[in-house]
Amino acid sequence: MKKFFNKPVDLKKLKANVLRNLEEQSSYWGNYAKKLHNFTEEVKNCPICNSDQSAAVVTIYNFNYLQCESCTHVYNSSRLNSKMRKSFYREIDKPISYSDTYTDKKVQKYRLEHVAQGKVDFIQKHINKTPSKWLDLACGNGDIIYLAEKLGHNITGVESNEDCINYAKEFYGLKIDKSKIENYNPKEKFDIISLLGITDLIPDPNALLKKCYNLLQPNGIIAVEFPNYNSLSTLIQKSFPNQIVCRHMYPTVMNIYTYKSVELLLKNIGLNIDSIWWYGMDIYELTTNLMLIEPKTKISGLSDSLFLYMNNLQEALDKNEQSDNFLIIAKKQ
Numbered sequence: 343m344k345k346f347f348n349k350p351v352d353l354k355k356l357k358a359n360v361l362r363n364l365e366e367q368s369s370y371w372g373n374y375a376k377k378l379h380n381f382t383e384e385v386k387n388c389p390i391c392n393s394d395q396s397a398a399v400v401t402i403y404n405f406n407y408l409q410c411e412s413c414t415h416v417y418n419s420s421r422l423n424s425k426m427r428k429s430f431y432r433e434i435d436k437p438i439s440y441s442d443t444y445t446d447k448k449v450q451k452y453r454l455e456h457v458a459q460g461k462v463d464f465i466q467k468h469i470n471k472t473p474s475k476w477l478d479l480a481c482g483n484g485d486i487i488y489l490a491e492k493l494g495h496n497i498t499g500v501e502s503n504e505d506c507i508n509y510a511k512e513f514y515g516l517k518i519d520k521s522k523i524e525n526y527n528p529k530e531k532f533d534i535i536s537l538l539g540i541t542d543l544i545p546d547p548n549a550l551l552k553k554c555y556n557l558l559q560p561n562g563i564i565a566v567e568f569p570n571y572n573s574l575s576t577l578i579q580k581s582f583p584n585q586i587v588c589r590h591m592y593p594t595v596m597n598i599y600t601y602k603s604v605e606l607l608l609k610n611i612g613l614n615i616d617s618i619w620w621y622g623m624d625i626y627e628l629t630t631n632l633m634l635i636e637p638k639t640k641i642s643g644l645s646d647s648l649f650l651y652m653n654n655l656q657e658a659l660d661k662n663e664q665s666d667n668f669l670i671i672a673k674k675q
């Protein structure tokens with residue numbers, strides 16, 4: 343297995359709209375978390391291995407996260423049930439009223455060029471033919487599709503969020519298939535399937551990966567991103583459980599993975615891990631939590647200093663596999 347580390351990015355630029363309103367952001371997401379309980383149902387078994395043996399590891403806004411004693415996977419013991427998910431997400435997807443269109447557009451451009459581009463370049467390294475047939479599930483606003491098309495691939499995007507679909511149409515001229523992943527059943531098969539930023543928000547990782555397996559051509563590859571439980575961000579959230587500025591373990595998050603639980607998940611389905619890329623925003627998370635809890639962090643220059651060396655500090659975590667994310671390329675056996 344090939345290993346890759348670090349994804350340098352200017353988080354002051356990428357997070358400009360969050361950093362302008364840090365206090366409001368935190369209280370917004372905090373209030374939302376409190377409302378969430380009415381929409382949830384209890385989860386009793388590990389979503390990866392089905393064991394009912396677990397230990398509580400952290401409580402965030404009264405949501406208990408459990409760690410499976412068998413496979414080490416971590417999961418939220420209360421999750422949005424399928425009936426209420428739609429109405430909840432309709433609420434949560436409403437834009438926050440203090441957003442600034444000019445800043446948002448600049449941030450979006452920066453995200454395309456410095457976040458999405460890096461992921462597409464990484465996936466491209468593992469593709470051996472152009473054009474390839476590529477499926478991007480939960481494709482968001484179409485960044486990945488836009489960039490993969492530029493490389494010459496035939497790419498299909500699937501998304502359920504109306505705002506994202508409209509954005510992709512307006513800014514990139516893309517036509518996205520509107521569907522929930524679980525209802526999407528194309529007849530064709532694909533050379534590549536990407537699942538970026540979604541494995542935390544789905545109730546049944548086995549069903550999703552199995553579906554991808556069935557949609558892949560023989561020797562097809564999957565590019566899938568996972569939030570990492572064994573990360574500094576987890577320790578930060580354990581330290582500041584009721585001060586949310588990043589959504590590493592926000593209560594809508596159903597699953598937080600460990601390398602061990604991912605290995606089990608993919609192996610059982612018949613997917614062989616080829617490469618892994620460790621990267622994250624842990625130092626950013628630490629910095630914003632310090633800024634929120636103690637205003638002197640800004641006055642003293644501590645936060646500026648942490649931002650200045652953020653990529654270097656993050657790299658140390660990435661190299662020790664303690665980043666809050668990892669992206670895996672796996673091949674169908």
Ligand SMILES: [Zn+2]
Nearest residue numbers: 388391410413
């Ligand atoms: Zn388990």
